[in-house]
Amino acid sequence: AQSVTQLDSQVPVFEEAPVELRCNYSSSVSVYLFWYVQYPNQGLQLLLKYLSGSTLVESINGFEAEFNKSQTSFHLRKPSVHISDTAEYFCAVSGWGAQKLVFGQGTRLTINP
């Protein structure tokens, strides 16, 4: 079975500051990892995913995440945030051969001007 822990329930930052949203997972098998974003009153959108290959994955809007197998982490980073990044971010894991996607509790990112 897999589990996910998002270490911060809320992260407030100033506009144009860097941000890191932390995600740790637990699994006895190899994993696929995902970050989803949920803007206010909307559904979930895939931000980026790690399936295999390069451990650094990027999204089209400037976010990146690095798969660290030894630390069982998949932290999400952005060097400079914008007001429009205000949202809730969910880390999720699926084990190879598993049939389910398991979510963390979510991190609410608030951008202050």
Next chain:
Amino acid sequence: DAGITQSPRHKVTETGTPVTLRCHQTENHRYMYWYRQDPGHGLRLIHYSYGVKDTDKGEVSDGYSVSRSKTEDFLLTLESATSSQTSVYFCAIRGDGSTNYGYTFGSGTRLTVV
């Protein structure tokens, strides 16, 4: 989202009444899922399906049943709604190709049980 739709989008129902939520996909994916979203809990899996008439329980399945008689439709039923089932419900489908592996979510159904 493209390829997956949920209905209704909003519903208010009374305690003790049955409620059915529908998820419809046009992607012909084998796997379909029902999650509920509650503050502080993220998304939790209720039930999932790995084919027509093939379903299994998730971590919060008590009080819910599902059915899948066609590849494209996955129904979630609350047999007798309770206030604890007030939540936002999301359906998801899973693509299994080497490049498109991933989960796509519907827009959600906001259910209020009064």
